[in-house]
Amino acid sequence: MQAAYVPSIISIAETLLSELEAIEEQPPQITSDLLIKLHHLFDKNLERALQIIDKGDVKCYVAEKSGRTVYQVKGKTAAEPYTVFPLDYCSCHAFLYDVVGHGGSEQVLCKHQLAARIASALRRCPTIVVPDTALVQLLLTA
Numbered sequence: 001m002q003a004a005y006v007p008s009i010i011s012i013a014e015t016l017l018s019e020l021e022a023i024e025e026q027p028p029q030i031t032s033d034l035l036i037k038l039h040h041l042f043d044k045n046l047e048r049a050l051q052i053i054d055k056g057d058v059k060c061y062v063a064e065k066s067g068r069t070v071y072q073v074k075g076k077t078a079a080e081p082y083t084v085f086p087l088d089y090c091s092c093h094a095f096l097y098d099v100v101g102h103g104g105s106e107q108v109l110c111k112h113q114l115a116a117r118i119a120s121a122l123r124r125c126p127t128i129v130v131p132d133t134a135l136v137q138l139l140l141t142a
């Protein structure tokens, strides 16, 4: 007997976020069906991510020559914004504890990564083109 395929929570998250990123209508709109699915998966982090986006606290920096992209997302209390690579990294404590370390509440992404993914998909973050050296400086201070 073959074991039933059970998708991992990470693959479910990627499927839903890919669905979000595939929205082509202008301006982009999240369907209520997709929003409900995202809420089931991300719960309070979705609400927090949407609040971050509504406050305009997500910025996308693109290096002019290399095209490398880094997001800066303001935290609720931190003085400096967090440095975010939406798929792989955030400089916040919750990323280390809950995402990497599977601490108190296992999460696929922290709210800052989620905010960057959603803001990018919905074109709700300004894109700032900077010299490549400026992007390095940004990363060195993360």
Ligand SMILES: [Zn+2]
Pocket: 082, 090, 091, 092, 093, 094, 095, 110, 111, 112, 113
């Ligand atoms: Zn974070």
